[in-house]
Amino acid sequence: MIIRIESESDIPIYLQISNQIIEGIARGYIKAGQALPSVRSFAADLGVNMHTVNKSYHHLEQKGIIRIVPKSGAVIASPQDFNESTINKLKDEYKHLIAESLVIGMPTIQITELVDTLLEEFKKSNGQLK
Amino acid sequence: MIIRIESESDIPIYLQISNQIIEGIARGYIKAGQALPSVRSFAADLGVNMHTVNKSYHHLEQKGIIRIVPKSGAVIASPQDFNESTINKLKDEYKHLIAESLVIGMPTIQITELVDTLLEEFKKSNGQLK
């Protein structure tokens, strides 16, 4: 899996890393149970600081997406028992995103089609999706 | 239209204001051509600084959602001629949001249903939506 860091981006580096890992999991490039690179080697690959990768991992762990085993490493979690809070935050993000889409004049049909297209795209990369 | 500021939130105040204005427009509580409160009166109502509201207004203007007439005031813009860049940024946000939803185990059906439900909810508040 290839991760690209854009230093000019207004998105913090640790979030760029987190987001691309999430996409990698969704596309099936990395699967539950598999280990992520160590914070040191990953940082060296990406050309960023160790603490930045560490922050990204803890960000993903707080979302329940990975498990960090102390003194061992980080592993992709199984998609199960996610707390209500995580789901509610996602729902709020959907609400805001849809609101903004409507405000700039996107018809509802275009929104549903966009979502369907993206879902199909992920399914194409990852056959295991339900 | 009621706007609530959560000072404990990790979302910056100026974004909380922007987001709730966007939702207000999507729901039809405020319509194109209508004026927003002055930065000073709005700041007084919300209990925040004038410059924070000003930042929010400029943030909305940069998105093309409102127009700021110098020495006069801010007005809701008409949903027209939005640049490709704005739409592409929205598409990226949809992509990431869907990826995260899939990763935490949401079935695709639940995602499309959530989007449909939210769209219906906005339509119920705002009959003018296409």
Add this chain to the structure above:
DNA sequence: TTTTTGTTCTATACAAAATAGAACAGATTT
């Protein structure tokens, strides 16, 4: 045993966010 692992600590540098106060000039209201 040596290396690697995440963790923890101190430290520095920079940018963003939020507040505050003052002043300006144009628009609006009275």
Add this chain to the structure above:
DNA sequence: AAATCTGTTCTATTTTGTATAGAACAAAAA
């Protein structure tokens, strides 16, 4: 015409977030 209100601009301070750096620790892995 005068007074008020408008967004704008400027300086200033405080707090928080981001990113880097280096060092040390103890447990796990090779």
